[in-house]
Ligand SMILES: NC(=O)C1=CN([C@@H]2O[C@H](COP(=O)(O)OP(=O)(O)OC[C@H]3O[C@@H](n4cnc5c(N)ncnc54)[C@H](OP(=O)(O)O)[C@@H]3O)[C@@H](O)[C@H]2O)C=CC1
C-alpha cells in the first residue's frame with residue numbers, strides 16, 4: 673500500500689486466488705486488515721509469474737517458514753536479476769540462518785541483484801492508516817539500501833538507511849521473543865515495572881547475541897532494535913505480545929496458536945535463539961526462560977521467580993568490551 677500510494681506500479685502476490693480477487697476488486701483484506709481500505713491502484717495476482725512479470729524490485733513479506741519455498745518458486749519464473757527487499761522477522765531454527773542468508777542460499781544468482789532488509793516499528797494496522805511510521809532499510813551495498821529508502825519514503829513513512837544487515841535482522845527477529853515474554857508477564861498480572869525490565873534486559877541479551885554474530889552494537893539502539901522492541905512489547909496489535917498474554921493467563925501453546933490465525937514468529941525464533949545462545953556461549957536468560965515455558969512445560973510464574981533469583985550482577989559488565 674505504501675509503494676502504491678507513492679505512485680509505483682505495484683502488484684501483490686497471494687497464494688489464494690480469492691484473496692487476490694478481494695484485494696483487486698474490493699480494495700480490502702478483511703481477514704488480515706479488517707476495516708482497512710487499500711489504495712485503488714493496488715492490485716493482487718494469484719499467478720506468481722504474472723505477479724512478478726516486469727518487476728525491478730520484489731518485496732518478500734511471507735512468514736519466515738515460507739521463505740525457502742517462495743524463493744524456489746521465484747527462480748522458476750524470473751528471467752533477469754531483480755533487487756529483493758524482505759520484511760520478514762525471524763531466524764531459522766537448526767540452520768540459525770538470518771532471512772537474507774536463507775534467501776541468498778535459495779535464490780539463483782541469475783535472478784538476484786542484491787538483498788536488502790526493511791525493518792522497524794511498523795504495525796501494519798497503523799501503516800495502512802497513514803499514521804507516522806519510521807523504519808530502517810539495510811543492505812551490504814548501500815546503493816541497494818538507498819534504492820529501498822527512495823521507493824518507500826513518503827510524508828507518513830520515513831526510512832533511514834544502515835549497512836549493518838546482521839544487526840537489523842537480529843534486532844527484528846529477537847524482539848519477538850522478548851515481546852512474547854512481555855505478554856506473559858502482562859498475562860500473569862504484573863505491571864509496568866516488569867515490562868520495562870523485560871524491554872531493557874531483553875535489549876541487553878539481544879545486543880550480546882547480535883555482537884557475537886558480528887553486528888554493530890549501536891544498531892540495537894535504533895529503530896530495528898529498541899524501536900521495534902518497544903512497539904512490539906507494548907502494543908495490542910502485536911501477535912507475539914497477544915500470544916504471550918494468553919500463555920501468561922494459563923493457555924497452552926497449542927491453544928494459543930490455534931486461536932491466533934496469524935503468524936507468531938517469536939515461537940520459532942525462540943527455538944533458534946536458544947540454540948544460538950548455546951552455540952555462541954552467550955547468556956540469554958529471558959530467552960532461556962521463555963524456551964522452558966514454550967517447549968519444556970515450565971510454568972510462567974516459576975520462570976519469573978527463576979529470573980528474579982539469578983545471581984547478583986553488575987548492570988553494564990557485559991558492555992565493557994563494546995568500544
Ligand atoms: N504484520 C506486521 O505488522 C508486520 C509483520 N512483519 C513480518 O512480516 C512477515 C509476515 O507477517 P504478516 O503478513 O503479518 O503475517 P500474517 O500471518 O498476518 O499473514 C501471512 C500472509 O502470508 C501468507 N503465507 C503464509 N505462508 C505462506 C507461504 N508459505 N507462501 C506464501 N504465502 C504464505 C498467508 O496466506 P494464507 O492466508 O493463505 O495463509 C498470509 O497472506 C513476518 O515475518 C512478520 O514478522 C514485519 C513488520 C510488521
Ligand SMILES: O=C(CO)COP(=O)(O)O
Pocket residue numbers: 761792793794795796848851900903904909910911912913935936937
Ligand atoms: O513486527 C511487528 C511490528 O513492527 C509486528 O509484530 P507482531 O508480529 O508481534 O504483530
